[in-house]
Amino acid sequence: MRLTIFGATGGIGRRLVGQAVAAGHDVTAVVRNPQALTADVRTVTADLASPDPAVLRSAVRGTDAVLSGLGPRGKGEFGIASRGTEAIIEAMKATDVRRIVVISVAGISTIPTPGRPNPPKRDPGMGWFMRNVLSPMAKARLGRHYADVAMMEDLLRDSGLDWTAVGVPLLTDKPPTGTYRTAYGQSVRGGRRVTRADAAHFMLRAIEQPETIGKSIAIAN
Template identity: 60%
Template sequence: MRITVFAATGGIGRCVLDQAIAAGHEVTAVVRDPSKLPSTVHTVRADLSAVDPAALETAVGGADAVLSGLGPRNARLAGITSAGTRAIVAAMKATGARRIVVVSAAPVSTVPSPDRPNPPRHDPGEGFVMRNVLTPMVKRVLRAHYADLAIMEDVLRASGLDWTSVRPPRLTDKPLTGVYRVAPEQNIRGGALIPRADVAHFMLAAVNDPTTIGHAVGIAT
């Protein structure tokens, strides 16, 4: 399978890249700095904060699936995820690529956006502590980031592509386990953590799972 990975040097993106290569897929990594990857990896240089449409079309043209771990490196770059995803979607439409799987975040299920102004007040998968203490606290600290992710999901819903948005809780750098829970359109009860490697594992599995198309999927250990 031909897979294009955006943000392939980031935490989840690098896990996706390594797992896809290990599985024998033909992988194109889209990165700002190709020197951060081994010379054996096929790369396309692109900066999604200053988009070159031709470079993106080169990256996604002929891809069976596009996987994105795009996210801001710091608070000053809040907004890059939705803008970058909008550029990726445009490149996919221009080249005929259809399948895209992206990383979002668990709190986004209750974050309003222009196309989804009245989300549920509480996520049905959250228990008392998560609903009333942890989620509100995290949303206050990362308000701009989650608002951007909510807009990114708007972009996907309006795209007409075969999309899946993966909503993990707090990420860790623990090794791949392959053991996690998923649920469409809701978070995972009691699920506060998940390794980045397991999120990447699910993203690759979701590519060939038609039941995830058109859904935001909660994931946690």
Template identity: 55%
Template sequence: MKLTVLAATGGIGRHLLDQALARGHDVTAVVRNPAKLGEQPWARVVQADLATAGPAELRAAVEGADAVLSGLGAVGRAGIGVAEHGTRAVIGAMRQTGVRRLVVVSAAPVGTVPSPDRPHPPRHDPGEGPVLRYLLTPLVKRVLRAHYADLVRMEDAVRASDLDWTVVRPPRLTDKALTRDYRTAHGRNVRGGVSVSRADVAHCMLRSLDDPGTIRQVLGIAD
């Protein structure tokens, strides 16, 4: 399969790149700084700053791809806005080139965050237990308010597109090893799920490419 990976030097993006190459996929890695990839003889590399790039700059990166996988997300306050901007840009490039399949990573609390397209979201996610619902989720949403606002606008752009999309929403991310032993839930967060490894999120995103039941679906994921 021919894949394009956005933010391929990021926490999830690097796992997407490594796992996709290990499976024998033909991969194009889109990165702001190619030097961060190190020696990478097996992937085509396209340099682009996804905080500013437009569809025309990404067209060559996605043309001919079977799917685009995005690990976009802000690292620190300086990066806030990259998820929405970069995703809108790649959606534009995909429309221009006829590429249909898009898988993006978001975050578990986003389903209850208001957005321009969803000004009145549910107050609680059905997958949340009492501790998450009344303690952990409200706390995290206050601390990361701007990051989640960026992600929810990204999700708005994905939903408004005519693409075959999947949104994957993990809770707290860890650097634990790949287990393949994670839980998923359609349209809600995973009951009792508080963490998941970046490696397992990448595995789930790649696995969704072979599952038509994930098209135009939000997937919760957790250990």
């Protein structure tokens, strides 16, 4: 399968590239800094903060699916998830590519957006401690990023593409377990962490799972 991976040098992106190559896929990695990529794959240099539409079209043209690990690496990159994903969507539409799987945040369904101004007040997958302690702490620290990711999911819902958003809780660099849990439309009950390797593994699996299309799916160990 031909795959185009955005954010290929990030924590999840590197694992997406490595696992995709190991599985025998033909990979195009879209990166801002090619020197940071160690895998022997086709590389396209692009800055999703100020994308060149022609470059992005060349990156996705003829691919079977797009995977995105986009996320901010610092406060100065606020907005990268929504702006970058919007540019990817436009490139996919221009080149008749339909399948996209992106990394998102677990529990994002409770964040209001212009497209969903009155979201559910409670994520049914969150227990008392997560809902009343951990989630408010995370929103206080990462609220702007969460709002940006929620906007990204708005864009996907309105895109008309075959999209899947994979919501992650706290990410770790532990080895892959292969025994993660998933939940559709809500957080995984008691799921506070997931390894980046497991998140990448599920994203690659989801490409060929029609039941994941048009869904936000949380994952946790």
